[in-house]
Amino acid sequence: MNQHISGKYLQAFNGGDDSRAIRLAKKHLEKHPQDIVAAGTLASALMRQERFSEAIPFFNQVLKVQPDNQPMQLNRISCWLATDNAVIAIEHLHELLAHSNNRSELWDALGQANVKIGRYPEAYRAFCQALVLPGCPESVYINLLYLFLEHELFDADTGPLAKWIENPKTHPALRLNYATVLHRRTRFIEAHDLWLKLLADLPQYPDVADSTYAQLYANLAGVCIELSRIEDALIYCNKAEQYGYAAEQLLGYRAQLCRTQGLYGQAMDYAQEAIQHNPEFDGMFSLQGGLLLDYGDVAESWRAHQKALVLSPDNRQFQFVAAFTCFALRDDLREAWALYEGRWFNPRTGCKSVLPWPEWQGGKQQGRLLLYREQGLGDEIFWASMFGEVSQYFDAVLCVCHEKLQTLFSRSFPDIVFVADRPSSHPLVFEQFTSQLSIGSLGAILRPHRSNFAHTPESFLIADPVRAEHWRQRLSRLGTGLKVGLAWRSVDLTGGRGIHYPPLPELKPLLQVHGIEFINLQYCATAEECAEIESMLGRPFYNFREVDHFDDLDASAALMAACDVVIAPCTATAALAAAVGVPVLELEAVAVNGFQLGQQQSPWVPMMTRFGKQPDEPWSVVVEQVALVIWQLQQEHCRT
Known part of the structure; x- marks a missing residue:
């Protein structure tokens, strides 16, 4: 009788009838609670039905008897991840890896678990560890690609994906997404070349939809705008239109193209037409806000930016662009500085520190402050107008500056130690600090109001x-x-x-x-x-x-x-x-x-x-x- 019932629930499970398998396995376990085959089948059937919380106790039952059962280990970890128990999953994965660190599936699971709780650098390291192991499945490459695509890891190397992406067998959609990652990292020429190569390879895939061609041509138009290749951008816009790319998106590209050429009136017309096609086109409201500020209409510019931020309140690019209008609008600059923190969406502005010390929030402190540079030389010089005040708040200040400015800054601010912007090779940066801060965030502390600019000296750099x-x-x-x-x-x-x-x-x-x-x-x-x-x-x-x-x-x-x-x-x-x-x-x-x-x-x-x-x-x-x-x-x- 036991074998007959066992065969029934296994047959139902293997045949894809999970509901019957669950019913029969539960009935069998009432009489034979120690049967780990029935427990494992029941757990797997529950998992397939996405009843993850119910499945976990039965996986536990199997693993208590068979602690080295690898499929059950991974299935239980998957259930933990699905039920927001990623921390427990990470603990168990570390235990498993301590005994067997050459299993790519464990490193992959560790990466997924860290993504769940927002530990993206740890996830990156885990995926990379999986990729160097023999027999690593393609799914790990895909997981790492989407980590780059969905989260801002500007300081992480995309190199581990390069050879996989260059393989013509890699699906076109994945190669397209990798080029998008390069585009976001302002690696415009690499993105442009990869999209062009992909365009040449697409005829090998007869099932590629017109929408893929449309997206490719639109992406090429966008990157050509960034590279100021105006004629090419116009050609690609027309190609994207032929393949049915969304009208409002194309109008948006044309608006950006006109702005790039200094044709502001036409840019405004295209932006307005795009909004008529799609009244919730957040990107066009943001573009309008920038155009109106350039015209000097600060109040209307702010209204346009507010519309963009209502539609996409978490979009850091929109926040960053809106900050400039907010700076021009009010005497109280605190909201403008809060919006300005959105600048970290773009690697052009630099990468925010991942150093272990807390960010300085203002106020006098005992200890040492580490300042680090961001953005261009001109911006760095503007921020330097506050250096004379910073040293009053700490016992010591170390500033990582552009190497071209080190001599000037050192002469002008003798109370601050300046090192060139190669912090990984400078021993001073590895010493203990009380706080750290990017120089572009100093203004939020020292210039929260227009009246605070009265502290700015007429000149603050001393020429030789x-x-x-x-x-x-x-x-x-x-x-x-x-x-x-x-x-x-x-x-x-x-x-x-x-x-x-x-x-x-x-x-x-x-x-x-x-x-x-x-x-x-x-x-x-x-x-x-x-x-x-x-x-x-x-x-x-x-x-x-x-x-x-x-x-x-x-x-x-x-x-x-x-x-x-x-x-x-x-x-x-x-x-x-x-x-x-x-x-x-x-x-x-x-x-x-x-x-x-x-x-x-x-x-x-x-x-x-x-x-x-x-x-x-x-x-x-x-x-x-x-x-x-x-x-x-x-x-x-x-x-x-």
């Missing part, structure tokens, strides 16, 4: 006094006119950044002001650019090639300090010149700069005055304004 005097003497021999340092662009012109820098011919009204001696401060200036400026000047354009404005910022700052005025667009050059105390006239392509709190005089570097324009206006609007100011300064210089 010997070098600066050397340059003053050399520049004095050039003539009696005003000595004006000049820069005109960044080296990074991707993602539409080019519209923020005036083309050289647009500077002609400025260069024609009589009696000015122009000094080159442009890093990586080409011989052709310098020759073009000299041609417009009709006299020498002084380019002291012994100064490396790109890598030797200490030497560059000394030359800046010898100038009477500096004219530059929104780059690190403008920030550095103002920080060493030189009056800076900054050329800006937009009406309002939220980071500067919407003010003409920079709150971060008071020696900087910005000259902005409506985005649709030509550069001549601001260039002629600056030319008039330079002419007036030259007249005053001649009188004195």
